[in-house]
Amino acid sequence: MASRRCRQCGYCTPGILITAKALLDREPHPTRERIREALSGNLCRCTGYLQIVEAVEAAAALTPDAGGRVHPR
Numbered sequence: 001m002a003s004r005r006c007r008q009c010g011y012c013t014p015g016i017l018i019t020a021k022a023l024l025d026r027e028p029h030p031t032r033e034r035i036r037e038a039l040s041g042n043l044c045r046c047t048g049y050l051q052i053v054e055a056v057e058a059a060a061a062l063t064p065d066a067g068g069r070v071h072p073r
């Protein structure tokens with residue numbers, strides 16, 4: 001999240017990270033819609049949610065697919 005510049009005060013960051021980790025544990029390659037749905041209970045007053053969703057997508061891209069390939073963003 002830091003490299004994607006999606007945190008400012010950091011108040012929401014722990015909840016978003018835990019939620020994203022739980023999602024990626026269940027679904028290593030979620031769709032953007034699934035990421036938005038999973039994070040919908042986390043409120044951020046500082047940033048837009050696009051960068052947060054993109055950070056989760058970037059983390060998912062580092063998880064090897066079924067063929068063992070990684071597709072970094």
Ligand code: FES
Pocket residue numbers: 006007008009010011012013043044045046047
């Ligand atoms: S970064 Fe401040 S509430 Fe999310």
